[in-house]
Amino acid sequence: xxxxxxxxxxxxxxxxxxxxxxxxxxxxxxxxxxxxxxxxxxxxxxxxxxxxxxxxxxxxxxxxxxxxxxxxxxxxxxxxxxxxxxxxxxxxxxxxxxxxxxxxxxxxxxxxxxxxxxxxxxxxxxxxxxxxxxxxxxxxxxxxxxxxxxxxxxxxxxxxxxxxxxxxxxxxxxxxxxxxxxxxxxxxxxxxxxxxxxxxxxxxxxxxxxxxxxxxxxxxxxxxxxxxxxxxxxxxxxxxxxxxxxxxxxxxxxxxxxxxxxxxxxxxxxxxxxxxxxxxxxxxxxxxxxxxxxxxxxxxxxxxxxxxxxxxxxxxxxxxxxxxxxxxxxxxxxxxxxxxxxxxxxxxxxxxxxxxxxxxxxxxxxxxxxxxxxxxxxxxxxxxxxxxxxxxxxxxxxxxxxxxxxxxxxxxxxxxxxxxxxxxxxxxxxxxxxxxxxxxxxxxxxxxxxxxxxxxxxxxxxxxxxxxxxxxxxxxxxxxxxxxxxxxxxxxxxxxxxxxxxxxxxxxxxxxxxxxx
Ligand code: GLC
Numbered sequence: 001x002x003x004x005x006x007x008x009x010x011x012x013x014x015x016x017x018x019x020x021x022x023x024x025x026x027x028x029x030x031x032x033x034x035x036x037x038x039x040x041x042x043x044x045x046x047x048x049x050x051x052x053x054x055x056x057x058x059x060x061x062x063x064x065x066x067x068x069x070x071x072x073x074x075x076x077x078x079x080x081x082x083x084x085x086x087x088x089x090x091x092x093x094x095x096x097x098x099x100x101x102x103x104x105x106x107x108x109x110x111x112x113x114x115x116x117x118x119x120x121x122x123x124x125x126x127x128x129x130x131x132x133x134x135x136x137x138x139x140x141x142x143x144x145x146x147x148x149x150x151x152x153x154x155x156x157x158x159x160x161x162x163x164x165x166x167x168x169x170x171x172x173x174x175x176x177x178x179x180x181x182x183x184x185x186x187x188x189x190x191x192x193x194x195x196x197x198x199x200x201x202x203x204x205x206x207x208x209x210x211x212x213x214x215x216x217x218x219x220x221x222x223x224x225x226x227x228x229x230x231x232x233x234x235x236x237x238x239x240x241x242x243x244x245x246x247x248x249x250x251x252x253x254x255x256x257x258x259x260x261x262x263x264x265x266x267x268x269x270x271x272x273x274x275x276x277x278x279x280x281x282x283x284x285x286x287x288x289x290x291x292x293x294x295x296x297x298x299x300x301x302x303x304x305x306x307x308x309x310x311x312x313x314x315x316x317x318x319x320x321x322x323x324x325x326x327x328x329x330x331x332x333x334x335x336x337x338x339x340x341x342x343x344x345x346x347x348x349x350x351x352x353x354x355x356x357x358x359x360x361x362x363x364x365x366x367x368x369x370x371x372x373x374x375x376x377x378x379x380x381x382x383x384x385x386x387x388x389x390x391x392x393x394x395x396x397x398x399x400x401x402x403x404x405x406x407x408x409x410x411x412x413x414x415x416x417x418x419x420x421x422x423x424x425x426x427x428x429x430x431x432x433x434x435x436x437x438x439x440x441x442x443x444x445x446x447x448x449x450x451x452x453x454x455x456x457x458x459x460x461x462x463x464x465x466x467x468x469x470x471x472x473x474x475x476x477x478x479x480x481x482x483x484x485x486x487x488x489x490x491x492x493x494x495x496x497x498x499x500x501x502x503x504x505x506x507x508x509x510x511x512x513x514x515x516x517x
Contacts, residue, residue: 004249005094006196006275007309008436009046010341010426011253012349015055015317016075016395017061019351023074024392028379030076036382037091040409043354044417044426044477047094049198049253051317053081054100059106059167060375061369062098063200064105069161081439085193094195096251101182101225102201105142110128110181111169118156125178126169127161127207128153139213144371149223159464161211162226163204165370173235183242190243196238196251199239200220202274203256203267206231225257228485233266251275255307259284261295261302268308274344276311283313287326287336289448289467296450301342310345315353317425321376324359332509334418334491335465338509341425342454344440349422352380352400358419360400368397381407411472416493425491427457428517444476449504451478460486467511473503485512 020032030053040048052062053075062072071078088095099276104111114122129137133152136159140149143164150159151166161170161344181249186197197282206229213219217500218226236254243250250483252275264279285291297308314322314336323333333356340347359375367374381403382389388403400406429435438456445451448468452460462482466472481501487495489511495501500512 001355003252003276003437005046006249006251006253006346008346010042010044010347010349010429011047011049012043012351013051013316013352015051015230015377017051017113017244019378020226020382021378021390021392021395025394026076026390026395026428027072030084034080034087037084037093038413040093041091042333043423044430045093045349047096048088049096049348050098052098057105057167059105059165059370064103064107064165064168065102066105066107066109067237068099068182069188073469080251080437082192086382089193095193096196096198096253097189098200099186099189099195099197101171102172102204103162103170104165105113106167106169114169115153115160118158120451122177124175125172125181127172127211129157129161129211130150131159133157138211139219140211141220143222143224150157156505161207163201163222163227169516170204170207174207174209179235179238181396183238186239186242190246194274195248195252196243196253199252199254199274201257202236202254203232203258203263204226205235206233225259228258228263231289233269233273236267238272240272241323243266253278261298265302265306265308268303268306271307276309276310278348280313280394283319283322284318287290287467289333289450289465292339292450292467293442297442311348312340312343312345313350314340314347315350316348317350317373317377318373321350321353321357322361323353324375328358329507330356330418331505332490334390335507335509337418337422337425338463338491338511339450339465341422342435342452342461342511343430344438344454350376352378354419354422355380355406355408357400360398364400367397381435382411383407409416421489421491425511428511430488431517432459432461432513433457434461443478443481444480445474445482446476447470449474451476451477453484454482460485460514462512463509464504464512466506469506471503471505482512485514486498486516487511488513488517 015308016028019028021028022031054065055067055072056062095446114126136148136150140148204227254274256267256277264277267274267277283293360378362374378397378400379395413416433456434454438454439451443451450465482500491509
């Protein structure tokens with residue numbers, strides 16, 4: 001049996017509001033994505049994941065959905081979506097859409113009905129509790145604020161649960177009608193031809209029916225980062241059966257926002273739940289060898305025994321970009337690209353990391369996200385022109401730093417740019433069975449380094465990363481293996497095509513192999 005596509009794929013996250021605008025309103029749209037498929041094909045990604053594009057009041061910029069089966073006019077129409085899907089497939093790029101099953105918008109007709117009276121047929125599609133308006137039903141906290149995870153509905157005099165904003169009431173997945181309705185949503189998109197789903201806060205769907213308090217020491221953590229109830233696994237097995245009933249290896253990758261790889265591992269089930277799960281502890285690791293080694297070891301220790309395939313993410317729309325987190329250095333961002341694209345597992349890129357973008361500086365009067373995540377969501381500069389390829393109005397958020405230099409056109413014209421580094425790494429990965437699906441073995445290379453060997457059959461690659469700022473001569477088990485290999489890609493371009501000389505520059509990484517590439 002050939003391995004499913006998503007194991008060897010590199011998946012590129014698009015945050016549609018900020019990718020490319022054709023409508024002239026300063027907000028990106030589906031046509032903008034279609035217009036830039038050539039960039040993605042040239043870069044060499046296998047699939048795109050679109051953050052939510054559905055009708056939404058945008059309290060959480062699309063993660064508050066008011067209709068799961070349509071497109072928000074800001075982004076275009078269903079016809080635009082079909083066109084994008086067709087053009088992406090023609091370019092051999094798969095398309096994954098975001099699915100937000102834990103909560104709807106408070107403007108979704110389901111919630112409008114549910115809220116209308118205690119007797120409303122859809123009342124039980126959400127989670128309601130009695131109480132007095134001064135005392136929330138339990139000590140759960142919402143995300144993005146210090147507020148309780150409950151909102152008092154004055155008209156019907158009950159609390160409703162919302163792990164995020166008050167505008168995002170939680171659905172009641174214990175109600176079979178909710179399950180059926182949400183399965184219908186998946187079928188709607190599967191029938192249209194999507195290749196899979198990124199499933200938002202998937203670990204939160206099943207809740208302890210007693211909704212008990214968290215112990216005091218956990219009570220300050222948002223409930224959405226704690227909820228880990230058994231009942232979610234049955235929900236996931238049903239979703240898996242639904243997807244597997246379609247031809248073509250449709251895939252679901254779940255956002256399991258539990259900051260423990262052991263907990264994340266459970267959401268793969270016995271190969272009958274999520275195909276892939278995000279594992280965020282590495283994203284939160286500092287730019288240091290020790291913490292990275294620990295998190296990599298932990299990932300393989302937890303996932304390998306159960307046959308689960310890892311994922312690797314450095315940046316997304318919820319966290320400061322990794323270049324920013326790692327101190328702003330381009331050298332580190334380049335070394336990080338080598339790490340991300342040579343790991344064993346499925347890498348996820350976030351739009352703009354191939355341009356070495358940092359977070360935008362957002363002046364207080366332009367902050368729009370309730371969770372303070374605007375910086376990483378800044379628009380993508382496509383050209384060096386004044387409008388950076390964004391037709392018409394200024395974009396909805398300020399530009400990231402140095403858009404005159406860090407834009408697609410300028411970087412494409414420079415063969416030494418970080419953009420070309422990403423492209424070469426993607427090409428190397430695609431051509432190498434060892435990097436795509438091969439084994440992973442740790443090597444010793446000395447202090448401040450991370451080194452590993454990837455192998456499949458005769459194909460062998462060695463990766464050495466120097467986290468320190470000073471150049472190093474490598475030692476240990478990596479040294480002997482490495483000296484007979486050729487530098488295929490160096491994050492700083494040094495020594496490419498030559499026999500490895502045993503040294504790695506500060507904040508740099510190399511990929512070594514038997515021949516030139
Ligand atoms: C996920 C999304 C985030 C969103 C939240 C609520 O964590 O990644 O952007 O705000 O869920 O839907």
